[in-house]
Amino acid sequence: MFPLTYSIVDTEDYDNWFWFLDNLKSAIGMDQPITFISDRHVGLVNNVSDVFRNSHHAICEHHMIENLRKDMKHIRNDVKKAIISAFQGATRSFRREEFNLRIADIQNYSQEEFTWVATSTPGRWVTSIFRGKRYGHVTTNVAESFNNWILEARELPILQCLEKIRKQMTQLVVERLLKAQNWTTTLTPSVEKSLVAIVKTSISLCMIWVSNDEFEAIGDHNSCTINISTRECECQAW
CATH class of the missing domain: 1.20.5 (Single alpha-helices involved in coiled-coils or other helix-helix interfaces)
Structure with a gap:
């Protein structure tokens, strides 16, 4: 985490969020798209699109789950846990097919909660649908740790x-x-560790050259087409 900016205001409303984001935009001076992750506060949701027009705004998975819990007060605890598990699977799904399966699981448990999830702007929290880049971050835990700090x-x-x-x-x-100054790795130690784990996993894949910069990666249960020039993969994990 690198704390960039903070402010003290009298209330969390549209005007204060606009002021904060407008100053943030002036300070960072970036034209490239930025991904924001936050709760569903109306003032913030509306302002991100107004100030950072080419950017993307994701909703924190944790806040979505807490809202979902509040909507399930009438449901048994074991069913609640199953729905939340399916919801987390839907949130982190890299493929639309996987998302549909997890949503179908929720529908099997509760038609009411299925409707709640389906109408809660999935494009802002589902990995396979969200258009921005979150680099594995689906919550605002980093910001919450700063608040506790x-x-x-x-x-x-x-x-x-x-x-x-x-x-x-x-x-x-x-x-x-x-x-x-004591690091011996090219990347940060935590990222380097994750990268090594990914490389070990990829060793089991069978790679077939398709054309030019495209390759097909074949695993035990599925296959994906990878374009190394655009750094894109059908699995959407890359």
Whole structure:
């Protein structure tokens, strides 16, 4: 996590979100699409598309699950767990076919919850449908960890609060700089570890050259066409 910016406002509404996002846009000065992940706060949902017109806005899986729980108060606990499990499977599905299977599972458990899920803008939280790039992130846990990190500062008067957060962030950057100097990997250790795991998994695939930059990867249960020039795969995991 790299804290980029923060602000203190009197209320979380459309005007304050617009002000915050407009200043953020001026500060980063980027024209390329950006992916935002947040809860379903109306002021934020409307403003992201108004300020960052070419960007994408995803809804946090955790917040969706909490809203789903509230809608299932009348359902038995074992059925709730099954629906939530199917919902998480739908959220993280890389293929539309897989998403449809998980949604069908929810429908088998409850037609009412199936309708709730199907009408909750899947294009904002389903990996196989979402058009932006989330790089494996489907929740706002990173932001929540930051909020917990500054809990003590949030109890202080505004100026003292801002100063304490500034000091904490400065200390964090220095600590990470010192830690990074001892890295022996090209990428960060955690990413390098994930990459090694993916490479090991790919060894079992049979690769067939289709044409030019296209290859077909054949596994035990399915196959995908990969374009190495555009870095795209039918599985949508890449």
